Amino acid sequence: MNTGISAVYRFLIDACLIMMVIYFLNVDVGREINVSSLVISTIVLALIYFILKQLLNGRMLLFHFVLLGVISFMMNAWLGLLLFHATIIAIFLTWRLALYYFKPDTNQEKGILITSVLLGFFLYLPAIFLENPDAHTGLYFILVQFTILIGGKISTRMMNVEEHNHSGKAKQLSYIFGVPSGILLITAGLFWFTPFMIKGFYSLFSWIAYQIGLGATPLFEWFNRQQAEIETTPNGEQENISQEEQNVLEQAREQTETISAETIMYIIIGACIISAIGIYYRHRNRLIRKKSKTADEEKMQMETEKLSFRFSDLKENLKRKAPKSEIRKAFFELERWAAKRKLGRYDDETVEQWLHRLQLDTNRYADVIDFYQTVRYGEQHLTEDEKRQYTDQLIELKNTLKQKLT
Amino acid sequence: MKQFHKDIKNDRFYYGLAIIASFFIFFSFFGIFGIYSSLMLIGIFLYVIYFINHLYEKNIDRKLALINLRQSIRLYSGETGQLEFHLRQNGWLPMFGARLVMTFDSNIQMGNQSKYESMNISTVEKRLNLFGRESRKISIPFTATKRGIARVRSLRIEIPSLFGYGKITLTLKELVKAEILVYPEIKKVHLNHRSKHQKMGEYQTNFSIFEDPITSYGTRDYAPGDPLNRIHWKSTAKKQVFQTKVVERVNQRSWLILLNVRTKDSPAFTDRIENLISTVAYLSRYATMKGIPYELLINVPKRGNVSFYHVSNGYGRDHYAHSLEVLARVNTQGLTASFNSCLAYGKSIGRSHPYVFHLGEVEQSFLASYQEMENTGTSVYVMHERFQTTWFESLKSHQEVAK
Numbered sequence: 001m002n003t004g005i006s007a008v009y010r011f012l013i014d015a016c017l018i019m020m021v022i023y024f025l026n027v028d029v030g031r032e033i034n035v036s037s038l039v040i041s042t043i044v045l046a047l048i049y050f051i052l053k054q055l056l057n058g059r060m061l062l063f064h065f066v067l068l069g070v071i072s073f074m075m076n077a078w079l080g081l082l083l084f085h086a087t088i089i090a091i092f093l094t095w096r097l098a099l100y101y102f103k104p105d106t107n108q109e110k111g112i113l114i115t116s117v118l119l120g121f122f123l124y125l126p127a128i129f130l131e132n133p134d135a136h137t138g139l140y141f142i143l144v145q146f147t148i149l150i151g152g153k154i155s156t157r158m159m160n161v162e163e164h165n166h167s168g169k170a171k172q173l174s175y176i177f178g179v180p181s182g183i184l185l186i187t188a189g190l191f192w193f194t195p196f197m198i199k200g201f202y203s204l205f206s207w208i209a210y211q212i213g214l215g216a217t218p219l220f221e222w223f224n225r226q227q228a229e230i231e232t233t234p235n236g237e238q239e240n241i242s243q244e245e246q247n248v249l250e251q252a253r254e255q256t257e258t259i260s261a262e263t264i265m266y267i268i269i270g271a272c273i274i275s276a277i278g279i280y281y282r283h284r285n286r287l288i289r290k291k292s293k294t295a296d297e298e299k300m301q302m303e304t305e306k307l308s309f310r311f312s313d314l315k316e317n318l319k320r321k322a323p324k325s326e327i328r329k330a331f332f333e334l335e336r337w338a339a340k341r342k343l344g345r346y347d348d349e350t351v352e353q354w355l356h357r358l359q360l361d362t363n364r365y366a367d368v369i370d371f372y373q374t375v376r377y378g379e380q381h382l383t384e385d386e387k388r389q390y391t392d393q394l395i396e397l398k399n400t401l402k403q404k405l406t
Numbered sequence: 407m408k409q410f411h412k413d414i415k416n417d418r419f420y421y422g423l424a425i426i427a428s429f430f431i432f433f434s435f436f437g438i439f440g441i442y443s444s445l446m447l448i449g450i451f452l453y454v455i456y457f458i459n460h461l462y463e464k465n466i467d468r469k470l471a472l473i474n475l476r477q478s479i480r481l482y483s484g485e486t487g488q489l490e491f492h493l494r495q496n497g498w499l500p501m502f503g504a505r506l507v508m509t510f511d512s513n514i515q516m517g518n519q520s521k522y523e524s525m526n527i528s529t530v531e532k533r534l535n536l537f538g539r540e541s542r543k544i545s546i547p548f549t550a551t552k553r554g555i556a557r558v559r560s561l562r563i564e565i566p567s568l569f570g571y572g573k574i575t576l577t578l579k580e581l582v583k584a585e586i587l588v589y590p591e592i593k594k595v596h597l598n599h600r601s602k603h604q605k606m607g608e609y610q611t612n613f614s615i616f617e618d619p620i621t622s623y624g625t626r627d628y629a630p631g632d633p634l635n636r637i638h639w640k641s642t643a644k645k646q647v648f649q650t651k652v653v654e655r656v657n658q659r660s661w662l663i664l665l666n667v668r669t670k671d672s673p674a675f676t677d678r679i680e681n682l683i684s685t686v687a688y689l690s691r692y693a694t695m696k697g698i699p700y701e702l703l704i705n706v707p708k709r710g711n712v713s714f715y716h717v718s719n720g721y722g723r724d725h726y727a728h729s730l731e732v733l734a735r736v737n738t739q740g741l742t743a744s745f746n747s748c749l750a751y752g753k754s755i756g757r758s759h760p761y762v763f764h765l766g767e768v769e770q771s772f773l774a775s776y777q778e779m780e781n782t783g784t785s786v787y788v789m790h791e792r793f794q795t796t797w798f799e800s801l802k803s804h805q806e807v808a809k
Contacts (some may be wrong), residue, residue, distance in 0.1 A: 110419055110571070117426055117452075121445070128443070136444035143451055150455075153570045157503025161533045171537060175500060179568075183458065187451040194446060198435075270432045277428055281421070352674065353739045362674055370673040373741065377707075 002159045007100040008046075009152025010109060013145050014096045015042040017116045020141035022085050024123035027134050035137065037079040041089060045072045049097050060101060069094035109149065116142055143187075147180040154179060201269075327375040327382060330394055331368075337398070341405055360400060368393045410467045410563070411579055416572025420456045427452035455569060462499060462568040467576050469497035472561070477584040480731070481550050483591050489516075489546045489558070489584055498538035505564040506532045506544060513552035513588055527559060550588040553680060553734055558582035589730045592691055593684035595789070596797040609699075614657040621654040660719060661700040662759035663689055664752050666745045666766030667736065668705065675738045678791070682765045683733050685789060685796055689763060690733075694726040701759065702729055705748040707741050712751065714743045719758070749775045756784055763798060765789045776801050 019038040026033040048071055052064055069090045076086030099106050120142050127135035155176045322329050338344050345354040351369045355362050362369065371390040374380050382390065430449030473492035481487050495501070509529045510516070516530040536542050550556075561578040610621075625641045628648030641649035665686055669676045676682070686702065693700045702717035715736065717729050749772055756762055756779045764776070768788055776786045780801060787798035 114422070117423065117448075120448075121426075121430070124445070139444040139448050142448055146451065146455065150569050154502050157566060158535055160503040161535050172535075175502070175537065183451070183454055186458075187447065187454050190450045190454065191447050194450070269435065273428050273432060277425060284421075350740055352741075356739065363669075363672065366672040366674055373673065377741075 002156055003104045005152065005156050005159060006107075007104060009148050009156075010107070010112075011046065011093075011096055011100060012042075012148045012152075013109060013112055013116075015093060016141045016145040016148070017112055017119070018089055018092045020116060020120055020138055021123065022081070022089060023138045023141065024120075024127060024135075025085060026082075027127050027132055027138060028123075028130070030132070031082075032134075034080075037081065038089075041072070041076050041079055041081075042093065044075060045093050045097075048072075053101075062098070065094050065098040065101075068097065113145060113149065116145055143184070147184065150180045150183065151176050325375055327372060327387070327390060330391065331372050331376075334394060334398055338401055341401075343401060343404070358401070358404065360397075365393055365397050368397060407579075408467065409472060409579060410470065410576035412467050413575040413577070414463050414572070415575070416463070416567055419571040420452075420459050420569070423452045424456040427456070459567055459569050459572070463572070463574055465497065466499050466501070466565060466574055470495050470576070472578060474578075474580060474583050478587065479585070480587045480589065480727075482589045483550050483553060486547060486549045487586065489548060489586075491544045491546075491561075491582075492541060493534070493536055493544060493563075494541040495536050495538060500535070500537040500540075501563075501565050502535055502568075503566060504534055504536065506534060506561070507564060508532075508546070508561050508582075509559045511554065511556040511559065513550070513554040514548045514556040514586055515551050516546055516548040548586070550586070553588050553590040553683065554737070555735055556586040556588065558584050587731060587734045590680070590683045590687045590733050592687045593681065593796065595685050595688050596795070597692065609656055609659050610654045611657050611659075612655065614655040616656050617653045618656045619651075619653055621656075622651040623654065624652045625649040626652050658758070658760045659698050660759045660761070661689070661693055661698060662752060662756055662762045663700055663702045664745075664748065664762065664764050665702070665704045666748075666764070666768075666772075668742050668745060668767065670767045670769060673742050675742060676766060678766075679736070679738055681791070681796075682789075683736060685765055687730060687733055690726055690729045694721065694723065697721060699725075700729075701755065702732065703748050703752050704732070704736060705743045705745045706736050707743040714748050714751075716751075719755075745769075746771060753779060757782055760784055762786045763789070768804065773801075 019035075019042065022038060023033055023035065045068070049068060052068065053060060056064065072090035072094060073086050076089050077083060081089070120139050124135055124139055127138065155172075158172050158176070322332050335345055343358060345351070349357070351372060352362050355365060355369075367386075367389050371382055371386055375382065427449040430445045430452070434443050434446035434449065471494045473494060475492075477489070479487045479489075491506075493506075507529060508516075508531070509527050512528040515528070530546065532544065532546060534542060534544060558581075561582050563576045565574045565576065567573065610618075619636070622638075625638045626649065628637065628650050632650045636650050636653075638649045638651045663686055665682060667675050667679055667682070690700065690702070692698075699719050699721040701719040702715075704715035706715045707713055708715055715732055717725075717732050720728075745766075752762070753775050760783065762776070762779055762784055764772070764786065766789070780786055786801040788801060788804040790797055790799055790804075
């Protein structure tokens, strides 16, 4: 079920990409294209695929995909697409369907999305330079793509959860459709609000420039004059020739000035945006690096769910004084040595547990454990023989740890 | 204070899109790209996605609460139980397909969901959806596999970013207040010792050489040899024949169970520890069924006046449950105490127990203390094990076998 949903929404994202490309190819040559024919083509292809799959009990061969490609091509041709474009659509969509069939875990969402955004922009440019009124529509495929992605992602995640954990279907559907719709609504609202924001920004910019003493600058005057003259410019038909010529010359001069003034403002805005993003990312990268470093360390601890190493922090280590007792000091030194090599004992770990964790035989070092615990917790003293025995075993333990490191 | 520690990881896909969106918005100011063109719309759209994702990551845990109730579950090995948590989202931000990852001691097994095991820790994960203003009960069934105490060592919730390509990890800062006590298995032992009523006590019995003069329940005719202080004078006056008080026969039946968890000449836990604990569990059950009071000493250190595990003298179901709990709490990865100090304490209280059972290794140094106990009229029994059969022998027989 989950794999099915993933395959469907990924296929739709792919379909949006190819539809956008085909749309711009048609727009660039001035050919009118009906978007609905592209959508119908995709939906019908997907339906034929599912019907074919059901008929064959999911045992599809490459032959069946070739057949699917041919059907798609014929249908696209019938819908009035150019044969070249029909071939591209048929091949691409059939390839994507075959890919999701043979490799259901294929996840190329990010690549497809980035390609769509960049390709959309670069296909949009020639169309807009040619002042094609249909150029804008092509970019809406990107909107559709992201909307499908968001809905698809939410639904796959919901389906990942076991059945008895599901909330009501209505609630689920409200999120699947509600979140993308909400985003689209916010976008539309902001888009509608943008002219007011720009106007406000322009007024603020002028006011600040005036306040800081740049009010008399040519820039400020240009904006004012441009606005004033646009308002007072008479209709061209009512003027005589000499005035018309004069006006053309004047307008040409003013246009040059206006463009340069606009350009300056846009350059300032752009520079501000780019530098803000640059500063933010520089700062952000540092944070992320720092976070990932600590996260990696935490991850290692989380595997065994222990607290920090006893000697993991060098500053802590320096603060910690070695005990006075010889026996305890020797053990302390060993622990510090081990901790520096990431073999240290945890705070809540006994010596037995520590050795057991390092896969060492605790019976072999029974004397070390016993003597250390006697001194550490029993506050007793050892005889000279016992001390010698303790030191020998401790050295042996250290050597074993060294061997472990190599 | 926030209940969770948050760690955000994302692969900066939406940052990249936000940069592209910035360029789109910037270009859309130029007339040549079309004023208020769809470039602006796409740029705003990508920015909205980025900011909503960012706000989601920032605020998802703001009103999220895990209701951490104290739970104590007691069960025998092989039995099943259920851990329950309540997760409540007081805010509006939903979680889709979040993973609840929990690590716990591996003496319980949480279904077949166990992801990996390392040392004594196992991990289990569960997926869940939690919508805005919603509360969810999460039940995790488990099976007790081994004696001991199982605790949830850590709990974290991994939430995928709202639009994908990232993950928010919320680690619970506090301890999960759930404790699962797995009682030891009960291993049958042959108890072939005959009860000898050697000590005066307070437990009524049909056959005993001891009598409690206070607990008289009737009278009988005087017989030669009856002491004068047993004569019931009021009844004698009524019946005009000498009457002797009939009193309850009593003896002392209580047990003292001593468990030595150490191996010979070493502080480490013996390999047979589980077996020994199972035997102690059987003795406790047997004593409870027969109404025999018992006291238990284990040479595992703890804080308190008695510096090792000690179950004071008592009987009945509650006492049995308490004993099983103490046995369940013996951690074989922990420390052991010297058995000599345990024995010294046992010797001091041994006078009130006619029967002493020793389980575990017997060292020469213990024999003197046991001998002293025997001299006061206490019978000491030592556990023997051979061919998967366990029985008790008296100290004398043990010494003979040892010789």
